[in-house]
Amino acid sequence: MFFKSSKINEFRLWGLMFTLAGMGLMIAGTAGIVFWGQAGKIFAAIFMVIGMIGMLLSVGVYFWAGMLSTSAVILTCPECHRQTKMLGKTDRCMYCKTIITLDPSKATHMPAEDPVVD
Known part of the structure; x- marks a missing residue:
């Protein structure tokens, strides 16, 4: 882009x-x-x-x-937590310009597992 x-x-x-x-x-x-x-x-x-x-x-x-x-796929941006639209395998957030993807092979950062709270 x-x-x-x-x-x-x-x-x-x-x-x-x-x-x-x-x-x-x-x-x-x-x-x-x-x-x-x-x-x-x-x-x-x-x-x-x-x-x-x-x-x-x-x-x-x-x-x-x-x-x-x-x-377009509508998802929530992990940085600014706003709903944004994504075209293709990778795109940028419409608001904060963070690179987003739904393809795990193209991801640069994998989020840590959230601990289960009882």
Whole structure:
């Protein structure tokens, strides 16, 4: 994982990046009308289409992250004791960024057995 956050949050981050890039391209395209007049309309149209494609990509990424979120395993983080979602064999807590896993072969720390209190 590149940004050291949970996988679902990384997908949402990419959706946000596509949204901001698409909106930025559309705004930059309208600057062509302001600065170049009639010739800037073609420039604006091209950037408007590219910006719309970026916005549609963000919708797709957000939809994909939402679908993954519905099938994610919900568990309690051992560090912050909050409920978090996990994708795959290992993931990070959405809140405290602790690496969590359900696979014993990938675990780095095995919890000690709790003593039985009578």
